[in-house]
Amino acid sequence: MNSVGINNLNNTYQNQNIKNFGTNPYHQNRQGLEQDSFERKEGLSKKKKVGIAVAFIATTAIVIGLLVNKHIKAKDLKKIPEEFRTIFKDLKNETGDNFINKAYNKLKKYMQLEGIAPEKIGRSGPDKGFSIQGGFNPTKNTIEYSNGFFTKLDRATQFEMLAHELKHAEQTSKIIRSGKIDDYARAWAECNVELAKNDPLNVSFTMAYNNAKKHGVEKKFIENSIQLNKDMILDEMTKSHTNTLKMPQFKEGSPEYLDAEKYIEASRNYEGLGLFGLGSEKYKNNLLEKEAYGFGEKMKKYFETLMG
Numbered sequence: 001m002n003s004v005g006i007n008n009l010n011n012t013y014q015n016q017n018i019k020n021f022g023t024n025p026y027h028q029n030r031q032g033l034e035q036d037s038f039e040r041k042e043g044l045s046k047k048k049k050v051g052i053a054v055a056f057i058a059t060t061a062i063v064i065g066l067l068v069n070k071h072i073k074a075k076d077l078k079k080i081p082e083e084f085r086t087i088f089k090d091l092k093n094e095t096g097d098n099f100i101n102k103a104y105n106k107l108k109k110y111m112q113l114e115g116i117a118p119e120k121i122g123r124s125g126p127d128k129g130f131s132i133q134g135g136f137n138p139t140k141n142t143i144e145y146s147n148g149f150f151t152k153l154d155r156a157t158q159f160e161m162l163a164h165e166l167k168h169a170e171q172t173s174k175i176i177r178s179g180k181i182d183d184y185a186r187a188w189a190e191c192n193v194e195l196a197k198n199d200p201l202n203v204s205f206t207m208a209y210n211n212a213k214k215h216g217v218e219k220k221f222i223e224n225s226i227q228l229n230k231d232m233i234l235d236e237m238t239k240s241h242t243n244t245l246k247m248p249q250f251k252e253g254s255p256e257y258l259d260a261e262k263y264i265e266a267s268r269n270y271e272g273l274g275l276f277g278l279g280s281e282k283y284k285n286n287l288l289e290k291e292a293y294g295f296g297e298k299m300k301k302y303f304e305t306l307m308g
């Protein structure tokens, strides 16, 4: 499916069919995919040369750290909803894939996303360097993680990453249940075309765009590209979110509806992790990500407080 766009592009453009030309900006890794990076905290390799003075400061810091931590823990424990205590009790003795699958299903149930979020989680392949990645694809309605997620992370971080991607699934479901799947598909298409325009690696799109500019028809080219991409996204979304589409809708002006409007705007301006998987400020400050990171971190804290 990823390569469809590029082939389309060449064919469409070579045909010089001015009426229909435009191109689908899809290429590998860019399908309106909300891709997230969770770097591992590497072991604290300290140089032995560091001196006593530093060691003293460090000791003081640790003592303060422990006191603060104890205080936070007691406060946090009071805040944790009763439901979580049951969830964590069930997860206490699970490890490996059993833990991941059970935790995923428990979180899904807690977030009322059964039948909405993906049935199962998938694997996206090797990590990118030190960066273990996860992603929710709103077009296909899939959640995937790179290999390191399954083998290299502690359970609390796995729990955090599951919560993060499920938050994206929840955001998408609010949009669809506000009757805005069409606007949503259009927003991703606009985002994809904008990214393709600025992506030097998307050679075929850049060539076609430059050619259109030369002929003074770049506006039409962009609009047609957006339209092509939107149709494709909408078609896939309609198939991958069948259950959600059948669910009761959120009324205009309801909190969910208002969230949906903000999420669509954030999708239009979404910027992925980028070529090196680092994630820019724009990525981190996008509402979709801010919310997902915030929720993931909260879940991790609950997990550590109850299990740690």
Ligand SMILES: [Zn+2]
Residues within 6 Å of the ligand: 034, 035, 036, 164, 168, 288, 289, 292
């Ligand atoms: Zn994310």
